Amino acid sequence: MSALLEVSGLDAYYGPIQALFGLDFVVEEGGVTALLGANGAGKTTTLRALSGLIRRQGDIRLGGRAIVGLSTEAVARLGVAHVPDGRGTFTDLTVEENLRLGAYVRRDRAEVRRDFDRVFGYFPRLAERRKQQAGTLSGGEQQMLAISRALLMRPKLLMLDEPSFGLAPMIVQEIFRILAAINRDEGVSMLIVEQNASLALDLADHAVLIETGRAAMSGAAHMLRADDAVRRAYLGY
Ligand SMILES: Nc1ncnc2c1ncn2[C@@H]1O[C@H](COP(=O)(O)OP(=O)(O)O)[C@@H](O)[C@H]1O
Ligand SMILES: [Mg+2]
Structure with missing residues (x-):
């Protein structure tokens, strides 16, 4: 290595x-x-x-x-993607909006869509809750969202x-x-x-x-x- x-x-x-x-x-x-x-x-x-x-x-x-x-x-x-302590998700935004922020630097729209599916594959609970405000998620789901948002930076x-x-x-x-x-x-x-x-x-x-x-x-x-x-x-x- x-x-x-x-x-x-x-x-x-x-x-x-x-x-x-x-x-x-x-x-x-x-x-x-x-x-x-x-x-x-x-x-x-x-x-x-x-x-x-x-x-x-x-x-x-x-x-x-x-x-x-x-x-x-x-x-x-x-x-380098940083998931800070306390997660740092935007509680007023929906799951999907939080994820879109993770991909904001990217121009490759088709790839981003594929990556959404990829992270929803890892975290199916987030897919079910994609229109829900992040603040209404459980602590575990918020952590999953924070990790997913970081993954969307590739x-x-x-x-x-x-x-x-x-x-x-x-x-x-x-x-x-x-x-x-x-x-x-x-x-x-x-x-x-x-x-x-x-x-x-x-x-x-x-x-x-x-x-x-x-x-x-x-x-x-x-x-x-x-x-x-x-x-x-x-x-x-
Ligand atoms: N914003 C800050 N201002 C001043 N000192 C800080 C700040 N954040 C952390 N420290 C100090 O830096 C040291 C390391 O803290 P930290 O990295 O948060 O520890 P850990 O994450 O291992 O629990 C501690 O002595 C802490 O008091
Ligand atoms: Mg610490």
């Missing part, structure tokens, strides 16, 4: 406050990397830094191309911030099953932040454990799963 995303020495800041300190990690082409860590460790900040939403420095490469100086819009256009890299947050275990299982299918069938690479370390490590091939803005551990997902400290602190056995 070759790397799609290579991050080295990533620092990030909120105003004068430094929140990330020299993070290094990769997402392989077609791979899944999980970012693990306690509340406040810097996981959300890492995704924001990659999307260009906050001030950052270091080296970020997407397919070999340096993207650290680019605007959020330019990063998105290069194929991303190379899908960044997901705690897709399981606040959802019932059965819905979480369903969403992770679909994410695995999207990764496997479409080769979409993923960078996933997840509190449920066990689920994340099942999906991922690489993992990074972040502690107070630093990579405390990084490597193959099975290696982190086997680590005693990770097991005790994040897997609970």
